[in-house]
Amino acid sequence: MADRLVADVMVERLKAWGVNRVFGYSGDGINGFMGALRRNGGGGNGGGSNGVEFVQARHEETAAFMAVGHAKYTGQVGVVTSTQGPGAVHLLNGLYDAKLDSVPVVAIIGQQSRSVLGSAYMQEIDLLTLFKDVAAQFAQMVSTPEQLPMVLDRAFRTALETRTPCVVIVPHDVQSAPAPELGQQHGIVVTAPEWQPARVLPHDDDLARAAEVLRAGSKVAFLVGQGAKNAQAEVVALAEHLNAGITTSLLGKPYMDESLPFAAGTMGHLGSTASAHLMGSCDTLLIIGSNDPWTEFYPEPGTARAVQVDIDGRKVGNRYPVEVGLVGDAAETLRRLAERLKDTGGQPGERPQPEARKQWRAEVEEQVRSWRSLSEERSRVPAHPVNPELVVRELSSRLPHNAQVSIDVGSCVYWYARQLALPPGVPAHLSGTLASMGCSVPYGIAAKLARPGRPVVALAGDGAMQMTGIAELVTVAHRWRQWEDPRFVVCVFNNRDLAEVTWEQRENEAEPMFPASQEIPDFPYAGYAELLGLTGIRVDSPEQLAGAWDRALAAERPVVIEVLTDPDVPLLAPFPAGAEKLDGMRSALAAEGGSGEGASALLATYAGQEDARS
Secondary structure, eight states, X not given: OOSSBHHHHHHHHHHHTTOOEEEEOOOGGGHHHHHHXXXXXXXXXXXXXXXXXXXXXXXXXXXXXXXXXXXXXXXXXXXXXXOSTHHHHHTHHHHHHHHXXXXXXXXXXXXXXXXXXXXXXXXXXXXXXXXXXXXXXXXXXXXXXXXXXXXXXXXHHHHHHHTSEEEEEEEHHHHTSBOOOOOSOTTOOOOOSOXXXXXXOOOHHHHHXXXXXXXXXXXXXXXXXXXGTTOHHHHHHHHHHHTOEEEEOTTTGGGSOTTSTTEEEEOSTXXXXXXXXXXXXXXXXXXXXXXXXXXXXXXXXXXXXXXXXXXXXXXXXXXXXXXXXEESOHHHHHHHHHHHHTOOOSOGGGSOXXXXXXXXXXXXXXXXXXXXXXXXXXXXXXXXXXXXXXXXXXXXXXXXXXXEEEEOSSHHHHHHHHHOOOOTTOOEEOOOSSOOTTOHHHHHHHHHHHOTTSOEEEEEEHHHIIIIIHHHHHHHHHHGGGOSSOOEEEEXXXXXXXXXXXXXXXXXXXXXXXXXXXXXOOOXXXXXXXXXXXXXXXXXXXXXXXXXXXXXXXXXXXXXXXXXXXXXXXXXXXXXXXXXXXXXXXXXXXXXXXXXXXXXXXHHHHHHHHHHHO
C-alpha cells in the first residue's frame, strides 16, 4: 500500500476546513475513508488535536440528523458519511432537514469501484440522480484522484455560501488510490480550503424607503426568525424605538428574550394568543430573517404595509406581499435602519403621534400578560393522568442557564412553543421546516459532543422515540462516561397516540381518530433506560413532575423521564383562527362516541378560555 492515499487526503482536507467530527455508519463503500480516519487518530473521543473523530450512529438517518444538529448548535459545517446503496438512501431524510432549515452539511458517500459502474453491480444505484434535488447546489462524483481536493473544497464553500447540504461521492477504488502530487498544468485545478462570508448590505435608497414605511406605522409588529440569531440586540433596540410588539417563528424562538413585556411568543398554529392578536391587528410588519410557512396567521394581505430583511434575496416576499425588501445581514441592516429612523425629517403629518404608538405598545403588553396567564391556567387543567403542558412548564423554571435543548416533532412541539421560557443564550433546535420525527435524540447527541460540559434536555413524543430515539439511547449509553457533564435528560411524552396526527385529522378533515393508524404500542421507556445502565424515572401523576425534573437535572448519569400524558389535551390554534376549526373537531369527536368524551371536554375548556379573553 502506498504511504499516502486519496483517503488520507480526504481526512487532511477535512481538518483544513476545521472539521473535528464526522457522523456516520461504516460499510465497504467507505472502507478506505474509515482506514484514513483510523490512521489520523479518529478513534478517540473529541477529535481536535487527535484527529477527526468518527461518531458511529445506529442508523445512517440518525447520523445525518446528528450532522444537522452539529451545524445548528455550533454554526459549523456538519459532516456525515455512509456507504453506497442502502446507506446513501438512508441519508436523505437528514439531508432534506438540512436543506429546508438552511443548514450547511457535507455528505461524503462511497460508491462501487469505477470499473463496475453501470453494470447494475451489487448496491450500485445512481447516486447523482438520487441526490439531485436535496443537494441541488452541489453534488459531484470524484472520478480521478486529482479531483478530490477541488471537489471537497467546492462542497464546503458551497455549503457555507448557500447554507445547504452538499454531496461528494468517492468510489472505493479512488479512496484507495495513491495520493497524487498536483502541479501546475492544464486540466489540473489546485484549490485552497478557504471561505469568508461576504458583507451584504441593502442599497441606501432601499433603506430610505423601508424607513419611510416603518416611520408611518402606528401599530408595528416584528416577525423574527432564525436569521436574527446574531441581531438580537438590534431587534430589541429597534422595537423599543418603534414601540413595536415582537413575535417569532418556531425557529426564531431561541433568539428572542420572551421575558420582555412586548414579546408575544411564537406565531402560527402552535403559537400564542398574543402573537395572533399582534399579527392580526398591526398596520405595519417588519419580517426579520424568517420564512415561516404559517401564512394564514400573517396579517391579511392589504391590511399591513411590510418590510422584510433577509440575507437570502430568494426569501424576500416569499410569504407576504412586502413593500420593501432589504437583502443584507440582519444586524448591520437593522443598525442602519435604526439610524435612519432616528432622523426626524419629513412633515409631522407623515408620522403617527407618539401617543398612538404608546397605546399600541400598551395593548400588546396587555395581550402578552393575558397570554401568560392563559398558558399558566392551561398547564393546570386536570388531565388523565398528566397534562403534557404541565410537563414543560415544570421544566421551564428549572432549565439550567447553560443547557442545550432539542425538541422532536409532534405534539411536544406545541408545549415547547407555548410553555418553555428559554434562558438567554440557551440553544434549542428541532426539524422546523421538514418537520421530521426522530430528530431530538440525535440532535441532543450532537449538541453534547460539541459541548460536553453543558447539560442537554431532549423533549420527544413516544412515536418519535419508537422511530429513532430508542436506538440512539444505545449511543448515549455507550458515550456518556466520556462527557465532562454527564447530564443528558430525555423526556418522553408517553400517550400511546400519534397525538398531533390525531388532532390534525379531527381539525382538518373532520375525521374521527383511526386507531389502527394513530395508536402506537406501549413501551417501558424508563425501564429500558435502566437496562442500558441509565436512570429511568416514570411519572404517572402531576404531583411527581417537579421531583422528577429536579432529580434528573441533578443526576450523575443520563436520565429518561417517562411521563404518562393525556392524548386528549387539544392542539387548539390561537383564536380567531382556532375558532374556525372548532366545528370540524367537534364533529370528529362526536363520531368517536364515548372514546372522544375526554377530548371533547378538554376542547370545550380550552375554547371557553379563549372566548373569555376575546
